[in-house]
Amino acid sequence: MAAPLELRNSPSGKILPAVGPFLIGGIFGFGALQGAASGADGGHVLWIALLGAACLGLGAFIARGAFDTSVKVVLDSHGFRDARAGDVLVPWSKVQSVRL
Structure with missing residues (x-):
């Protein structure tokens, strides 16, 4: 029996969606900085700053997956295990198709 093949998380699909x-x-x-410097109403500047912080937080949430190098899928002679779907063994007899 060959050693199990471990597939790790790919960072390439996580960085580009976080750029937006x-x-x-x-x-x-x-x-928000321009509004504060020009003396705009503080309430409006606060809302713009909070919206900017929320967008930066969303970008960080999306990008954090790029730095996760843990094993996600393990292939062996009995079947495969996917850590993202509960880490349950799926025997090869149940597999109907495979695609990338």
Whole structure:
């Protein structure tokens, strides 16, 4: 019996989707700074700053998956285990198709 094959998390699919919220959060943050510098109403500046912080938080939440290098799928002669779906053994006799 061959050693089990371990598939780790791929960071490539996590970085690019996080760029958008970071960019939008930066734009809102810059707008809040510009509003505060020009003497705009504090309530409106606060809302823009909170929206910017929320976008930056969303970007960080999405990007954190890129730094997770744990094993996600284990393939062996009995079947496979997917840690994202409960880490239950799925025997090869139950597998109908495989795709990338």
